[in-house]
Amino acid sequence: MSSSTASAPYEVDECRGVLRVYSDGSIRRSSKPSFDVPVNDDGSVAWKDVVFDPLHNLQLRLYKPASSSSSSKLPIFFYIHGGGFCIGSRTWPNCQNYCFRLALDLQAVIVAPDYRLAPENRLPAAIEDGFAAVEWLKAQAVAKEPDTWLTDVADFGNVFVSGDSAGGNIAHHLAVRLGPGSPGLDPVRVRGYVLLAPFFAGTVRTKSEAEGPKDAFLNWELIDRFWRLSIPIGETTDHPIVNPFGAISPSLEAVDVDPILVVVGGSDLLKDRVEDYAKRLKTWGKNVEYVEFEEQQHGFFTIDPNSQASNKLMQIIKHFVAQYST
Template identity: 80%
Template sequence: MTTEAATTAAAPPYEVDECRGVLRVYSDGSIVRSDKPSFNIPVEDDGSVLWKDAVFDPVHNLQLRLYKPACPTSSSKLPIFYYIHGGGFCIGSRAWPNCQNYCFKLAKELQAVIISPDYRLAPENRLPAAIDDGFLAVKWLQSQAVAEEPDEWLTVVADFGSVFISGDSAGGNIAHNLAVKLGAGSPELAPVKVKGYVLLAPFFGGTVLTKFEAEGPKDAFLNWELIDRFWRLSKPDGETTDHPLINPFGPASPNLEELELDPILVVCGGSDLLKDRAEDYTNKLKTWGKKIEYVEFEGQQHGFFTIDPNSTPSKKLMTIIKDFITEFSV
């Protein structure tokens, strides 16, 4: 072996991808994940919301975090609201402080049981792993509804007939794909009944860039370079971003025009590079007669509601979500 060849062979692997400081992918295929979240903020647990974890997939040791108001304002059973975290399918966790703090606020403000599931992350587990795990998380709720010895911490307060599935960014993508899979009324989940979906800045893609993806602010919180990296690391091997799980209107995507869907609320910030896709998604489904509404918050970045949950736009969003639940929970 020549000296040059020996030097090359001994060269250490180098970093080829990095996501928010918590995921690093190296040239030899190795992956390093940090135990620290990318949002280094304190957990704001004042005792007004009770919470605990439960395993919903023992095969992959996946857990979900349950929240409920410590002192509900009503004696009636509470609606159930899934909050599926974001992170481009590559990072994030139910246990990250920003996720937990937002779930505290959701439980208290919505007066609801909040269920926040984890899911397998890419690139170790590319799509459809996350979608499959989202489905298992709602099937877990069905198992509680029919169990002979259910978890009374949940069942005493939860209304299994009034379930809403929400997701933030990648979680919004999961929520959409669950809506398509379950269809109106979610018959395969009986006696659990989904009443609606809330897609918060849903993470959709496509091989043709939208106008705002191409021309939007380069310094956006979720910039194009990071969007592209997330898709490159999470899309199924050999596929493009027109894959049906990524692009709802791709060439191989199911025809949503003929599909009956539960009501959907779509939310996006006006400075979010994903806003064109969210608005286009809404307009197409509305044209096909679906009950769907789009709300855009001027000047707001991707994930504004968890980054600053006490801001005026975030508080307004909470009211909009609460009204949506009230309208469709009956």
């Protein structure tokens, strides 16, 4: 065997066929999404892409109903995609299809931002990018020459921040950072947060993590790999970004936050950790609603967006938005 063959880099990590990490530190990303489903674009929702962070070339995708029966302006609903901080994009068909549905069912403007991915950009990069996306919205609200595609229909006083899995982790950190009333974003006003199976962890495994099925959509091996590739080098999963209740995490007991809706599937390996998150916040007097969908897996609402459980979830989100809109 030649020395060149012997030293050839080999694959050490792979995430859903999209991300491959090699022994020499090189990384390859496929342009093909892990969800190979058709895009259901029937023209009922208008959409476009906008650069919100030129420095890192980050874009977000805006959606709005192509026609609206309401004469009033529409609430703004962020949808921050998941993917273990390592994969995913606003352009993936599953993300786009879900945003189509959110725009129509909620009769809202949907903002779906990308963020820098690991391992090229380890945490806290994604958290900072989530904050940059809401800062971009503030800039639109006060711009002298605004984008009328957005400003003609959007109600900047009725904003909701939703996150799916890793996006739910980002949404949590935004809730803590922005505080009640989001005064730093004025005139933008965040009214509430929707955390869809937020991606948290810790060095001590929960019962659902330890005993969950190995063939789960989000199994333990994949959870462990995502964290290994995304947390800062030398840190553990008790890092404050990863574990809100870790030994070195700032206490949330005295922190005020806007209303939070927390959702998880009963068969999701993250179930115990997500439930504990919601219960602790409620015990400390936070306005938190916890909803568990029996026998549902991680990401059930995008994997099967027309299922009975997905339809019920949409109604719950719709009620939450209506309840806290002004």
